[in-house]
Amino acid sequence: MLKIEHLTKKYGDKAAVEDLSLHIRPGEICGFIGHNGAGKTTTLKSVAGILSFDGGEIYVNGNSVKTDPMKTKRDIAYIPDNPDLYDYMTGIRFLNFIGDIFGVPADVRQEKIRSLGDTFELTKDLAQPISAYSHGMKQKLAVISAWLHDPKLILMDEPFVGLDPKASHILKEQMREHCDRGGAIFFSTHVLEVAEKLCDEVAIIKQGRLIREGTMEEVRGDESLESVFLELED
């Protein structure tokens, strides 16, 4: 589903990500772990087609992000760590905007908004302007918008920040269901316990380089993910 081949992204002379290669198959949830400034967001944004990159290739569902960004973007949903959405829209207008961009038919859209809105307990607030939303509500709206067009690959940057425990639990369930239906998820997190419980695959990045990658069992061994991460960080 996602194939990152030798990705390199530089800011001036400094390499934020260097020679990073990673494969994620359909049905997999891959956790992306690393310290602050390690290059997680840069990698996710490069995959989402937001940032251009200096070297390597990224393929989503067989299409190149570089040469065919429109095709890949249709298969992707991206949720950033701080969802700065359109404050000037109401929640429902924002969802309809996303629906229009992805060409989601009216009845499908309506059904999805209803079910996801109810699941995340946001339905009654959809008529409010986004400017009046709390951080958690914006995060929920971003999640609903991501699921709205049934993407194949969902990219999430620290998706649990700002969500209440119930919403976090629901999101984890949704993530699992998405992958059980054949989708894939690539998300960054600092909450290692969540990664440990949720992920099939895990990738650890340090100073722009991928230093460990594989199934949770391969990476963790007999230790906890936290111990492995801290050892690698040292």
Place this chain on the structure above:
Amino acid sequence: MLKALYQKQFLEMLGQNLFRDRRTGKARSRGGIILFSLLYVVLFLTFAFMFGSIAFSLCTPLVEAGLDWLYFALIALLAVALGVFGSVFNTYAALYRSKDNDLLLSMPIPPSAILLVKLTSIALLAFLFVSLVFWPAVVVYSIVVGVSFPALLFQILLVIPLSAVSTALTCLLGWLVALIAVRVKNKTFWTVALTIVFLAVYYYIYGSAFRILSSLLANVDKVSAVFRSWLFPLYAVGEGALGKPLYFILAVLIASAAFALTWYILSRTYIRIATDNRGAAKTVYREKRAKVSSVHSALLRREFRRFTSSSVYMLNCGLGILIMLLAPIAGLIKMGTVRDLLGMFFQSAETRAVIPLVLALLICLLATMNDITAPSVSLEGRSLWLVRSLPVRTQDVLSAKLRLHVILTAIPVALDALVFCFIAQTSVPEALLVLASSVAFVLFTAAAGLALNILMPNLNWTNEAFPVKQSPVVLIMIFGAWFVLAVIGGLYALLAGILSPLFYLLLVAVVFLLGFLLLLLWLRRGGSKRFEALA
């Protein structure tokens, strides 16, 4: 503490414009800083020349009548009027709607200190506008009468108290708007409506004052009596400008008192207004059948919502819509007078042929009040990631921005062209040419504003007023467009013997259209790439 707050404010106002490239965040090179400084100097000088000409027409007759103080009093009146006009449209947002309000209010900073810093930033903007009028008038006076000390020093320094008065007036207007806006549901609409109404009332009073003063000019004693009693602050400014220390001190004291009083009144309600959300009553969502639209119309609707959701954006970049809609109505009501005036100014058939050109320039001048595309990229702000992550072509995103400007400007422009031509009794081909050249101008300025904003974006603002009001792009677009129109008028004066006005107008339309097409080409290629690199 105040020092830190001022540093933050000035960095936001000037630092990112002058010393830092807003696109890359890197410090500008020395050459870049000089270039930017030059840009501002050129803009300042252009306006200084314009206001200097007005001052010159006032100075000689008043000096000859021995009313030197009245000259400065009238200039002060004009300077304060411009100061208010220059900052009133963003006062409400600048005072109460900054994104960093919560952060600042959470820190151990007295709200009065936060307010003082915000008032100072408005005062700086007022200072810019007031000095544009007052300093050229000082130069004119020095040329006509001569330089004397300490009069010259007082004249230069008077800009500070005048800016304080202008700030006090504009902030009180903004405060009145805020007091009402926090209580109503549709804040944006009411903010726009109230600002326009208050401003109309303010300028009506101003206009009446000017009319009364002009009618009194024949009677020196009466003028002096009115100024000494009802308009004493202006009298103090006038006498202070002539080098009388007592009056100068009085003018400074009155202005300081006005500023302090404004600060005091506003600080008493600052937290309440800045954090009030009474108007935002919760609306519970009721499911309606979703309407599906195309990507193009979804993007256009997004731009339209962006525009109509912001009172600062509408007031500063779209006020022309209202004026362009009101102008033909006013023209039709006063049709007889306008036709008489046209008959008076354009008597011969030769001069009457110039009318379409004059009309086109007038309509283009009105259209320059709309600069919707100029801050449209900057206003994407921190949500730029969204449009970049969606499967939409960058050129479609940019095209939606262009279309919004063109729709909201070209329709009133077309209406103006048709009504003005009807009033001026031009022929049908002449009217069509006026229409074509005005619309071509709108297309060109829309594309130019967008292109400039892609080249000079500011995505990291805490208040919409910064990209909308204090961005160099907006300044270039307004003043640059005026300059272009002046060049067109001037060039015709030179070529009048060679080209017929109609052919010249056709040429102008073609040039604008070509300029638009070239800009469009750039926007689709280089411009799109630059926009993509902003995320």
